[in-house]
Amino acid sequence: MNNILEIEELRTHFDTEDGIVKAVDGINLRVREGETVCIVGESGCGKSITALSVMRLLEQDAVNVSGSVRFGDTDILSLTKPQLRSLRGNDIAMIFQEPMSSLNPVLPIGQQIMEPLMDHLKLGKKKARQKAIELISQVGISRPEQIANSYPHELSGGMLQRIMIAIAISCNPKLLIADEPTTALDVTIQAQILDMLRQIKEQSNMSILLITHDLGVVAEMADYVVVMYSGKIVEEGEVVELFERPKHPYTQGLLRSKPIVGQRQAELYSIPGQVPNPLMLKESCYFHDRCEHCMSVCTSSEPFLKQVGERQKAACWLYEEVLTHV
Template sequence: MTEKIVSVKNLQVSFDTFSGKVHAVRGVSFDLLRGETLAIVGESGSGKSVTCRSIIRLLSKNASIDEGTIFYEDEEMLLKTPKELRKIRGKEISIIFQDPMTSLNPTMQIGKQISRPMIHHLHLSKNEAKRRAIDLLDLVGIPNSEERYKNYPHQFSGGQRQRIVIAIALACNPRVLIADEPTTALDVTIQAQIIELMKEIQKKTGMSIIFITHDLGVVAKVADRVAVMYGGKIVEFGKTEEIYYLPQHPYTWGLLQSIPSLEETEEDLYAIPGSPPDLIHPPKGDAFYLRNPYALEVDLHFEPPLYQVSPTHYAATWLLDKRAPKIAVPASIQRRYDIYHQRHKEGYDE
């Protein structure tokens, strides 16, 4: 059995706002295994980033972790003092933010921004840290790294700035990397390069990655397992192949239908109707009820449990209850089912 490096159980996070208490994360549980990439997928406001930032308690002042446990290497993160957390952040667990321009200091040379965490956490001399920073710039694909060490963030393109942010995150050889929508602001060509870069670095270092995104199309290229979040909860969890080709939750169906393909016209593009739930007043039943064309009466009154589809695949939908009526899944989802079964049939025949 693969060893866990991070374990989150029944995490509940809320924010005090002028409008009331926002229940942003509502009972989330998952494990991150050594050397794997776990993708957390969902719309804006689903609780993805809050869940992951809770691991290193990098939350705003109006946030509170109301319940749950977070273990990193068998150590309870919620019991750590601020001083103990500072020793872990950037060294053991690093984070890449979505917008590199808000992550980089515009008044400081990029080389010094990469060197600083190594001097602080690894106690390297300035010369040692500089040499390693130049090596990291090479690693992430910045040409003429020795000369560009002295450049400022505005002297780089958007894709290069994101590479520099990755270099900073990797400076202290972290064991866990949280990538918070690291490719969203980039064009598709640069996006593909950054994803390939992260995969190569993971292969070399063996680190574990939590990849946060709203784009299921990106996930297929990077993740081993996928957690789908909606309304502050995980509604489906499984291996990437299971989520892509055997999705069980209507919300996952909607996300998959929303991925554009070359065969579709503009009229064919699908959008999930409605809006995410108001988490100041969380729904009593299934949070996806009002947007779910396959909703049952029970969804209005009771929250569905996580049903086990396979040893590695779970989904929180009443449609999996043995008492639920059989429904016809969307045609595009049925095609995915057919592809999955055909692939496995051919595999078994061999």
């Protein structure tokens, strides 16, 4: 199976008045054809910045992006603006967290779906509108002709997210990046959205890079899981292996934090402490002051991803042979 997206040593650093914020700091990631890869972690760990870096949607004046992001044979970081415009929406599409802030409030829904169809597929207005109505129906919205004439403020959050999906899949992209697509939705609508994404993926053999903090979504959608913490990948692996045999203490903590159906608990577990200030990071394991397994080496040296299973890696000193000599 070929890789459709290859990220090598991606670094996204922001220059601020107080110093450099290393939002993403040297990550490597692969998405294979027809595969769903989930990036999971707490808020502020670099998940969304990774997606925005891949799409080149960050303001260039305040950010320094380095490394390699390859989509097939294309180096995304070296593309010109016209080349990026051709790639976005056509080969790679993205669903954002807040559909209301992503859609134009003064344009009808149908016109907003028509735009990529006319731009990328070169459809005329009549055929583009017909296709837009078909897409609205495809994502499970009734009365598609009426909805095409509606404005964003006239639709519910669940309907708006379906419209975002319709826009994203309009040109049959090879890769769909979904940034917390169900965060603001209730559980019933969330399940419907996830089912829809799964069906679309199966029908078109599309690859998905899904960003979430919800382990339930990960368990339901992922083939492969990447766990991020403070801008770095701390563990990755096949979804079943990672859920059944998590290696990194942070991953273990995340899984312990999830309530278990049928099991009564006096108090839900939470990982102690807080995510470190990105301006105060030092040479160490960034999780050391929240970890019950912390050793002296953790406070002075950074662990790197090490193979701990057939397709599982973890960045933790617990799995370094060098400990036998410390």
